[in-house]
Amino acid sequence: MNQYDREAIEAKWQKNWEQWELYHFDKQSTAPVYSVDNPPRYASGPLHVGHATHYTHIDFAARFRWQTGYNVLFPLCVDVNGMPIEVNVEKKHGIHMRDTPRQEFLRLCKEFADENTDQIRTQFNLLGCCMDPSIFYRTDAEQYRRLTQITFLKLYNEGLIYKGLAPVNWCPRCGTALADAEVEYADRESILNYIHFGVSGQDEDAIVATTRPELICTCQLAAVSPKDEKLAHLIGKKLITPIYGKEVDIIADDKVDPEFGTGLVMICSIGDKDDLDWIYKHNLPVENAMDGQGIMTNIAGDYKGMTIKDARAAIIEDLKKQGLLPKQEKAEQSVGSCWRCKTFIEFLQVPQWFLKTLDAREEVLKIADELNWYPEFMKIRLQNWVNSLNRDWVISRQRYFATPIPIWECNSCGDIILAKEEDCYVDPTVDEPPVPECPECGEQLAGCEDVFDTWMDSSISPLYITYWQQDNELHEKLWPCSLRPQGQDIIRTWAFYTILRSHYLKGGKPWNDIMVDGFILAPDGRPMHASDGNVIDPLDLLEKYGSDAWRYYSSTVTIGEDVAIQEKDILHGQRFCTKLWNIHKFISKTIAGPVEVDWSQLRTSDRWLLTQYSRLVKEITRDYEEFHFDRVIRKLEAFIWHVFADHYIEMVKYRMNDDEQDDALAHTLYTVGLGTLKMLAVIIPHITDEIYEQLYKEFDGVQSITVSEWPEPGIEEDIELTRGDVLKDIISAVRNWKSEQGLALSAELEIIEIIGPRIEYLMGSELDIAGTLKAKNVLLMAEAEVIETPVEIKPIHAIIGPKFKQYASEIVKKLAAVEAAEIAPALESGELDIELSNGETVKIERDMVNIIKVPMLDGKEVKSVNVGDLLILIGQEAD
RNA sequence: GGGCUCAUGGUCUAGUUGGUUAGGACUUCGCCUUGACAUGGCGAAGAUCUCCAGUUCAAAUCUGGAUGGGCCCA
Secondary structure (H helix, E strand, C coil), rough: CCCCHHHHHHHHHHHHHHCCCCCCCCCCCCCEEECCCCCCCCCCCCCCCHHHHCCCCCHHHHHHHHHHHCCCEEEEEEEECCCHHHHHHHHHHHCCCHCHHHHHHHHHHHHHHHHHHHHHHCCCCHHCCEEEEEEECCCCCCHHHHHHHHHHHHHHCCEEEEEEEEEEEEECCCCEECCCCHHHEEEEEEEEEEEEEECCCCCCCCEEEEHHHHHHHEEEEEEEECCCCCHHHCCCCEEECCCCCCEEEEEECCCCCCCCCCEEEECCCCCHHHHHHHHHHCCCCCCCCCCCCCCCCHHHHHHHHCCCEEEHHHHHHHHHHHHCEEEEEEEEEEEEEEECCCEEEEEEEEEEHHHHHHHHHHHHHHHHHHHHHEEEHHHHHHHHHHHCCCCCCEEEEEEEEEECCEEEECCCCCCCEEHHHCCCCCCCCCCCCCCCCCCCCCCCCCEEECCCCCHHHCCHHHHCCCCCCCCCHHHCCCCCCCCEEEHHHHHHHHHHHHHHHHHHCCEEEEEEEEEEEECCEECCCCCCCCCCCCCCHHHHHHHHHHHHHHHHHHHHHCCCCEEEHHHHHHHHHHHHHHHHHHHHHHHHHCCCCCCCCCHHCCHHHHHHHHHHHHHHHHHHHHHHHHHCCCHHHHHHHHHHHHHHHHHHHHHHHHHCCCCCCCHHHHHHHHHHHHHHHHHHHCCCCHHHHHHHHHHHHHHCCCCCHCCCCCCCCCCCCHHHHHHHHHHHHHHHHHHHHHHCCCCCCCCCCCEEEEEEEEHHHHCHHHHHHHHHHHHEEEECCCCCCCCCEEEEECCCHHHHHHHHHHHHHHHHHHHHHHHHHHHHHHHHHEEEEEEECCCCCEEEEEEEEEEEEEEEEECCEEEEECCCCEEEEEEECCC
16 A cells, blocks of 8 residues: 545545445345435525535435445426526526516526536545435426425315415515515614504594504504503594595504503504414404505505605604604614515515415424434424424415415406326426316416425425336335434525325325434534624535545534534544555555454463444444444544554554464454444445555455445443553553653563452453563562552542542542551551541442552662552663 | 624643543644654643523533624614
8 A cells, every 4th residue: 555645536536436336226136225305406506504514414324324224216307486596597698587587587596506417416425425426306397396295285175275365464665575594684774753543532642662664555454562551541532644545443462562652652554573363363354555566556645656765754754744744753663674685574465375284284294293303302303393384384485596485367257277297397488288278267377476385395305216206106115204404594494395295195204214414604603694694604614624524524513503614623623534545555465355263272461352343333324324424433533543553553563463363363353454444434434445455355245345234233341441451551551651750662671560359350461561662571469569658549539439428528538638558558458547526437448449559669769560459560671 | 782603721722412631723832853744743831611590419511691893784
């Protein structure tokens, strides 16, 4: 093996995997299937560190299953439907969607999506992801949209979809209804206008404070707080609106904050969420003061045809002229805005398509309970969301680039004609309806111009990837999916809607497991924002440190946690790769394929390592199954670097000469070297595949380590752990001692004497000690002839605590207060009596404390090192 | 305002069921070119485990409260 050439190796293996078609789902295979409902990457915007981390996490789950014998279904997929691409196309070409012919605009959207799709494929390759290009899908493909439309038809026929007038969140700029999830709330400063209203049957005025005076025309009701004494006399009277002169009731309502404005509130349809609540509560009519483009309607009287902003300015001007506006002041207000273009949203009563959601809440919660959530607490978020729902799901959108709603409507009687399932995919804005004219009244039919909310597409991804309505036999075999990985930010959208649709269409859960990932924050611990200048480009890091280093970093990020990214962690990943390379380079000359040996042929050091290795295999397997990638990498790194390399290899270096074959060594190195490499291949596949090819492939026999067989645990012997630990501690203690003395580690020693009761553990390891520490002689003695002086008595809390309970701390204090040398003999010979403050006497036994001793010779300390109760005396050459 | 979640040396973090000296990484300093690795090895320094209260012989760990991040919602 030569130097580790990261760039060449990563490029080579990315190419190999693709050319060898290693990660293709095999429909014919009889192996168990592991299916990943991979989140289609959205085809606009650059690759974010969040993507790069999240997708490698998903890749870990998939690669682990490839290596444990599954037939993995892990599609490469891209999402393109919806507004972000529309907005990007508008920006790119300097056009507006609604000023552009529909089909032309759709062509530009597709073109944009195509360009980005190629880029996404390249980026996934760079990350070393094993997504299957042979089952690639994009959410605008006719096959995909066909399925979305079929689900609509099925749900419609079951009476779960209805068209209704309903107040919806409305973005006047985009001209579309928004789901609640698409509305963002932020505080903004606005002007609170104090306006004189009349009160019927009396001379006095009442003043209402409002930020939306242009909505006075839709005023339906007025309210005061029942606790508000100064306004109590108004309850039951009628309020007369200025300009319009309309009379509305004044009622008492708990929701009114007497401290806000004047304490008198006008309730309009529809200014904000609170208005909506009152309108539902009091069953008031809903009037639209503006149309879909934010232009005032004839309800607004003289202000008809103005924009909302202009109308507000005009009515304020008029009120001022009439002397009805005594005061204006600034006020902080939480205002909803469009998630994409940030325009302030309004509420409009418009015809929309709804999918019944409220009726299914119980069932969705039941399914949520049947899923395994990783981490568990993410389930609570879904439950809270479901329990807080109060509206059905608006599934129609007044946009272009999404799946068309497959219906035609009669221009005259409004009859609805559904597309036929076998005709889907259809675009009603282009395609002919299944019947030439309205069957009810004979009038012309118009294709529906609305499209679906993109979650209508996204929420059938598990149905799509399991060949629902494409290959029913295969679908039944594949359903439900094994895993849904996704971000925590879309629990109440993607996860919720997918469960909902699975319930309606399949009557059960869509997957077995759901893995919910957290957020990657900037190094300063804040979210990354271009405006904060703290955005980190993962492509730069990939270029600088490589894919394996990035994947190493990614594995250290705990699933579901929000963590700040640190560049040094990626650098550390690169160093780990270098270390791994050098370890295998070093042991390569001793690797000679699998060597059968009897356990009895192995030395303590070998058994010590193999026992730990066997336990590691079990733990790592379980950690992978539970998506604890952070634990996997921590344990593997600690074992490979600090057990295998720092201790085992150091212990066996002297055995690694070419002259004689050491079967025990060859067996141990091969087993542990290959086994740990395989477990690492899930996380860092490039370097491990290269090492595998160079060292192990000829014996293990698979084309790529990434599809090799998972390692098996082996023999474990607890006593060997203890024995090996003592051996390891002795060796490292003496090596440290050499280092501290400024001696070379290769410095020869005349003699090493090890004294103490535990030397029995070292029987048989004398050669290892001598060979590793360059000592000419090694002596093991149960008892010392040197005089050891006790210098410290250390209580063992785990024994003293439970035994003496409330007296424990007093005993510990008493032990610390006396000279170690005074009480040590008593402890050694049997027991020590301690008198407590309450007059009682307790016995301290030998095993309740550690006695720390220092060897003395003629009253002087000798060169020695303590390892627990073992004493090591070191004799230097010519000393 | 509500739900969930996090808070550990200067920085980033580990810490299963409470129990010897709170583990690691980065940084800083010192030593070491030891048969693969100086992108390495050894050592030193550095933490009243955010704060307050409680349970307990014993709390980073359990309970309650406060404060401050993050995500989502209102």
